[in-house]
Amino acid sequence: MVSGAHVLVVDSDPLNRVVLENTLSEDCQVTLCDNSDAALQVIATNNVDLIITDITLRERGGTLFLQKLKESPTTYMIPVIIISSSNSYSDEVKGLQMGAVDYITKPFSPLIVKARVKIHLALKQKSDLLEKLASIDGLTELPNRRLLDTHLAQQWQLCQSTQQSLVLMLVDIDYFKAYNDLHGYAGGDECLVKVAHALELVIHQQQGFVARYDGVRFCVVAKGLNSQQVELLCDSMHDAVEQLLLPHKASPICAHVSISIGTTIVSKDYSLGIAHCFKDADGALCAAHANQERMVMVNR
């Protein structure tokens, strides 16, 4: 069994709940619910790895529960095993077609339930790992461009509907080609990792999001900040990188590795769209480089 996994048992029959708890609690954390509404509350506030439910697919409540789980972007990946008193072939097909990973009929053998739970937890663990690997940058371990795109699309919608400002920053390490030439590509890699972690510390303190955007550029997404707060945040990012004290003898502007930042704040004109926002931040970053300014900001 996958140690530390959290299994949610949803069954209206108290005896079944006890049997399932006894079967699984040796290897997993088990939470018991006697109805689907209580189960949805548990799922909303806890990390659940697998659900075992006795839903009856001929009843609307049963199909609705499974449908809700499979339609929500936060729960669709939780494997669901149906344990049903119906041994009808069509109910089994329906359950599997609606997204359940397995269908066990009552009366069930605890050992079979245990074995199947073990298989589905192991598969879930592997798919979680794949999902993680597909979303992080291999060098810096920051979120990658794929995760950035998903996060930004969500934040854009949220900020637009709640009338909060959305801040998008492009952060570039100055004279990095020269740094690579001096320290070698491996030395450049080490520098990238250190800068990434320094930025991550500052941005996470502000509940923001930082990803590796491309090459030596990072992208920061934050919300609800005004121009002054953005300036303070940029100062903290500059300080964090400069305090790493990574010598950069080839830089004409600083004895140590430094960064430049191009920023867009969108607070009025969301009709511009995300692509335009990136164009603004990129333009601001070019202006920061050209004028040797630490940060250039565009307000929309």
Ligand SMILES: Nc1nc2c(ncn2[C@@H]2O[C@H](COP(=O)(O)OP(=O)(O)OP(=O)(O)O)[C@@H](O)[C@H]2O)c(=O)[nH]1
């Ligand atoms: N070590 C290392 N270098 C990289 C990586 N990705 C991109 N680079 C290098 O980073 C350098 C980026 O150079 P540029 O951004 O074009 O130019 P720059 O020297 O930083 O000049 P300014 O942007 O004007 O400050 C290039 O030489 C790339 O080959 C990486 O993952 N590791």
